[in-house]
Amino acid sequence: MRIFNIKNPKTIPIPNQKVDERDTMFARIARTLNTDAYNHYYSNNPNLKKKDDHIRSLPPLLDPKGKYYNVDHSERATQLFDSIENISINEKIVSKYVKLFKNAKSNTKVLKRIATELGAVGVGSTNLEEIFIYSHKGRLDYNYSEKIKLEHKSVFVFLVEMDFNQMRHSPKANVIFESANQYYQAAVIAKTLEAIVLKLGYDAKAHYDAHYDIILPPIAIQAGLGELGRNNILIADKYGSRVRIGAVTTNLILDYDNPISIGTARFCNVCKKCATSCPTKALSINNKSFVRGIYKWTTKVENCYSIWRFYGTDCGICMAVCPFSHRTNWFHYLIRKVVKFFPIFNRILLFFDELIYGKKWQIK
Ligand code: SF4
């Protein structure tokens, strides 16, 4: 195992202010009326109380009252989300990979190999920027408002693929079933990697559904796994937005990857399919705005999350409609290469994309 880093990583535009997990939509909506956490949050944020109370009054995700409730997909999704908390790691698999690690020359290569064997479709590592660590916990009541202290220097980040054949039915219940499936898969991989690194005598922490100390999309971008789209979701090289992200932070020494350009940012300047297909106009049709010290596209999170509660699913239209999310095959691989190296063709490629797949998302 190597004990020194040899590369200085390139970096991405870094915001000038941390995010507090308590302010994220999922954390806000996790507050229960008249509890200490509820009273604390809305005494500090009175302007959000009325709209959050309204969203809270809508049926929960996966509820039978949701427009796209489906007894099969919705119930299976509920079971998967509930079981994430109780995932137990296969000790035989951990021991097998610990042996592999002990004979390896590169920690990073062996971690990438293990994550890939466990089902990841993209793997990268980078330094952990303090700014990408949430300031306070907010998602769960038991540790609400705890200050987050994470002293790990490195983060290993990976992607799991959302199945094309499920995503093409967005916003029906197929999408939330597939989300649950992949959140579960990402949690298994993250917890297995965490167990392996701990067994080697290093510190590590798995970051998975509802248990994130860190903001994953910018970290994945810094680790070379893709770019951020107008839909405010990671666009990965081969899978577009059809991915979920998982990570393990650690004090194990890793080699760092560099950010990549796949031409997304330029393509999003001409393409607005996600914004025009969004049922709640939550995505920006205009240019980027200046947010926390960087230029980025913005999302009206209340609009987005309200329709999730109405549908009873996590919508997914902006993931599925994106031209980068088309089925992974040689034809789309070639198109992605043209987008990457010949931006001059972006408008014509968009023209044909709209001709073949439509200008806006049609529910199937
Ligand atoms: S998930 Fe649906 S509602 Fe939310 S931004 Fe995407 S398209 Fe719009």
Ligand code: SF4
């Ligand atoms: S749909 Fe178009 S604008 Fe939206 S993220 Fe994908 S490429 Fe960018």
